[in-house]
Amino acid sequence: MLLCPGMIKTRFAPSPTGELHIGGVRSALFVYLFAKSKGGDFLLRIDDTDRERYVEGSVERIIESLNWLGIVPDNLDNLVVQSERKELYHKYAKQLLDQGDAYICTCSKEQLEKDKEEQVANKLPPMYSGRCRESNIRLEDVKEGEYVIRMKMPKGEIIKFHDLIRGDIEFDSSLIDDQVLIKSDGFPTYHLATVIDDHLMEISHIIRAEEWLSSTPKHLVLFRMLGWEAPEIAHLSQVLNKDKKKLSKRDGAASVIEYKKLGFLPEALRNFIVLLGWHPKDETEVFETMDSIIGAFEFERIQKAGAVFDMDKLNWFNRHYIANVLSLEELTERAREFVPSEWSLTQEIMASVRSRLDKLSDLKEMISFFFELPEYAADDLYWKETKTAKENLEAVLEKISALPESGFSKTAIEEINGIVPSDKKGEWLWPLRVALSGKRVSPSPFEIIAGLSKEETLRRIRLGIEKL
Ligand code: GLU
Numbered sequence: 001m002l003l004c005p006g007m008i009k010t011r012f013a014p015s016p017t018g019e020l021h022i023g024g025v026r027s028a029l030f031v032y033l034f035a036k037s038k039g040g041d042f043l044l045r046i047d048d049t050d051r052e053r054y055v056e057g058s059v060e061r062i063i064e065s066l067n068w069l070g071i072v073p074d075n076l077d078n079l080v081v082q083s084e085r086k087e088l089y090h091k092y093a094k095q096l097l098d099q100g101d102a103y104i105c106t107c108s109k110e111q112l113e114k115d116k117e118e119q120v121a122n123k124l125p126p127m128y129s130g131r132c133r134e135s136n137i138r139l140e141d142v143k144e145g146e147y148v149i150r151m152k153m154p155k156g157e158i159i160k161f162h163d164l165i166r167g168d169i170e171f172d173s174s175l176i177d178d179q180v181l182i183k184s185d186g187f188p189t190y191h192l193a194t195v196i197d198d199h200l201m202e203i204s205h206i207i208r209a210e211e212w213l214s215s216t217p218k219h220l221v222l223f224r225m226l227g228w229e230a231p232e233i234a235h236l237s238q239v240l241n242k243d244k245k246k247l248s249k250r251d252g253a254a255s256v257i258e259y260k261k262l263g264f265l266p267e268a269l270r271n272f273i274v275l276l277g278w279h280p281k282d283e284t285e286v287f288e289t290m291d292s293i294i295g296a297f298e299f300e301r302i303q304k305a306g307a308v309f310d311m312d313k314l315n316w317f318n319r320h321y322i323a324n325v326l327s328l329e330e331l332t333e334r335a336r337e338f339v340p341s342e343w344s345l346t347q348e349i350m351a352s353v354r355s356r357l358d359k360l361s362d363l364k365e366m367i368s369f370f371f372e373l374p375e376y377a378a379d380d381l382y383w384k385e386t387k388t389a390k391e392n393l394e395a396v397l398e399k400i401s402a403l404p405e406s407g408f409s410k411t412a413i414e415e416i417n418g419i420v421p422s423d424k425k426g427e428w429l430w431p432l433r434v435a436l437s438g439k440r441v442s443p444s445p446f447e448i449i450a451g452l453s454k455e456e457t458l459r460r461i462r463l464g465i466e467k468l
Contacts, residue, residue, distance in 0.1 A: 008040025009204045012066075012073070013194065015047045016058035019255030020065040022309065023209065023239045023247065026273050030236060030302065031207045032071045033274070037297040043201060044073035045080040047194065049187040065256035069270045070290045080201060082193045089188035092196050092226060093149050093181055097139070101225040102181055104142055105132040105150045127177045149182040151191075151222065159217040164205075164234035165302055171217040179218050191215060195222040198231055207234045234299075239276055240306040252311040263338055263360025264314070268321040272314045277307030286317075288325055315358055323355045339364050343371050348409070352447035370451050373460055374438035378467040383430035390468040392428045393435060395419060397461045408454040413446045435464025 012028040014020065020028075035042040044066070046059055059081075066073065073079075082089075096102035105128075107115075116126040133152060157173040181192040188196075198206060198219075213235045223230040241251035254262075259269055271287050280296040287293045322331065332350040338360040339345050345367075353366045368374075381389040399419055400412040420428040433445040436457065442448065449457050 007202075007204060008035050008038045009043060009202055010035040010040065010207060011043040011045050011198070011201060011203050012071075013045040013047045013197075013208075014062050015050060015053065015190075016055060016062060017050070017053040018055050018058055019257055020062045021253055021255050022273065022276075023253070025065060025069065025071070025256050026239060026276050026307075027207070027209050027236055028066060028071050029069070029270065029273055030278070030299075033294060033297040034205060034207055034299050036294045037299070040204070041074045042071075043075045043080070043203070045197060045201065046082060047190060048081060048083045049190065049193050051083070051185065051187060061255075061257055065260075068260055069256065069266050069273075071270075080197060082197065083187070085193075085197075086187065088200075089193055089196055090182065090186075093188070093192065094139075096151065096181070096222075096225060097149065099225065100152070102149050102151050103133055103135070103178075104137040104139065104147050105178075105180075106137060106142060106147045107131055125175065127175075130178065133178065144186065145184050148180045148184050150178040151181050151218070151225075153178050153218070153221065159220055161216065161220055161230075161233060163213075164207075164232055164299070165237070165304055166213075166235060169213075169216075171214075173217065173221070176217055191218050191222065195219050195226070195228075199223070199226070199228045203231050205232045205234070207236065210235045210238055234302075236302065237277055237304060238306045239309050241309055244306065244308070247309050251309055252314065253309075261361070263335075263362070264318050265321045265326070265334070265360075267325065268317040269314070271321075272317045276309065277305075278302050286320065286325075288321075318359055319357070322357050322360070328354070335360050335363055339367070343367075346451060348447075349451040352443035352451055367451075369437045369439055369442065370448070373463070376434065376438040380440055381431045381434050381464055381468060383426040386427045388427050389431035390465060393431055393461055393465050393468075396428070396432055397458065397465065401458055403454070405454050408457075409450045409452075412449055412454075412457065416446075431464065432461070436460050 010031045012031045014024060014028075032042045034040075044063070048054055048059075063073075063076070093102060097104070107129075111131075112128070115129045115131075119126045128150065132150070137147070153173055153176050155174050159171045159173055161169055163169050179191050180189050182188055216233060216235075220230050239247050241247050247253040256269070260266070267288060270290070270293070271285075274287065274293055274297075275285065278297070278301055280301070281298070284296065287296065326334070328347045328351055331354060332345060332347045335350060336345055349367050349370050353363065357363060357366065381393075383389070396416055396419070399415045400408075403411050403415065416428075416432070429445055433442060433448065434440065436445055436448040436452065437443075452460070
């Protein structure tokens with residue numbers, strides 16, 4: 001199968017062993033951006049040959065996470081799922097056996113353990129001893145479940161390749177194990193399956209996390225043994241915490257789904273993630289759309305050093321998108337799922353809090369007073385040492401109670417503004433705000449009136465007066 005010249009095809013190949021975390025989705029985003037910035041295809045593949053680590057439902061959640069962030073794979077109708085392709089991998093394993101590039105190994109687990117202990121005791125790197133390498137065991141001689149197939153790693157060869165991020169890299173093949181290709185459960189290992197699929201899917205560029213760097217020489221040898229040209233390869237640096245250590249749960253290594261549930265906006269999270277180890281030519285930091293990211297993306301600007309995850313920065317992006325980027329209408333729609341369905345969340349209510357909202361999951365607490373006036377003490381109605389709360393509330397009530405229902409909040413706000421002396425704002429607006437919200441900290445009384453009905457506004461002011 002010949003690659004169409006110039007056609008860029010990348011893949012993101014997660015193992016469905018749980019949720020998609022920040023590190024994984026960052027790889028996905030860079031892989032996606034590489035393809036899209038060059039007019040290529042971005043494919044998803046499910047690397048699920050490790051059946052012991054398989055977690056039910058994680059494929060669906062990985063796809064949901066990608067879609068939510070706008071990292072949409074091009075082949076979802078034709079998704080490559082490795083566990084469904086067992087026969088294909090056996091065909092190529094057989095070819096490698098026939099060519100003498102692989103061999104059958106019947107060493108027991110106990111034997112392998114013992115070999116390893118001896119090597120460690122002798123201060124040698126733990127590797128397969130090579131016991132079965134020249135024994136010529138044939139498939140006809142072994143029973144299912146009692147053997148593995150290993151690749152015959154050439155000895156004494158320097159394997160070189162050019163990593164698109166890290167530059168020229170060399171490995172000494174003598175230090176590389178005879179990797180298992182087919183396991184005793186009949187499933188291929190990641191190494192065999194990835195090489196076969198990267199070839200059959202016509203992947204032009206493999207871009208993956210740094211942790212796979214040491215696997216690359218094995219893959220390159222496999223490509224060669226199978227007579228295939230290897231794709232271009234790049235390894236992305238790790239995401240680190242502020243202490244430059246591996247990112248942990250404590251540092252914000254939550255899954256994408258967790259961030260979604262917390263009320264982070266996908267645009268904000270995506271904007272934050274793309275700057276983890278990449279920056280554009282100019283100083284731009286805010287990329288509101290995926291198209292604007294694609295337009296600015298240059299793969300060459302991905303940094304070789306680890307990228308530091310800064311939770312404060314993520315919070316800043318989220319606040320910025322909530323306060324300034326999304327339209328009020330859009331924000332209100334998205335926020336609905338974060339408040340009880342019986343609350344009628346309006347744009348006016350949203351407008352009163354958006355500039356102070358870190359994440360949508362904080363919304364419920366912040367706006368609950370619109371729907372249920374909390375208990376509060378009469379003393380709360382007094383502005384500092386002043387005692388004029390009652391008469392001021394009465395004056396406001398008198399001024400606005402006869403206003404027509406339609407357009408009430410707008411006219412009420414004008415009327416109130418008309419009677420509040422400019423040097424006594426605190427004495428008038430503080431009691432009004434507390435009466436309307438039941439809280440010492442809340443949006444301004446005008447923002448609250450905008451979010452309440454006429455009837456409820458008047459009821460709350462009356463209640464405040466009764467307390468005094
Ligand atoms: N299945 C591997 C993973 O979970 C894919 C590595 C690769 O991209 O080759 O990361």
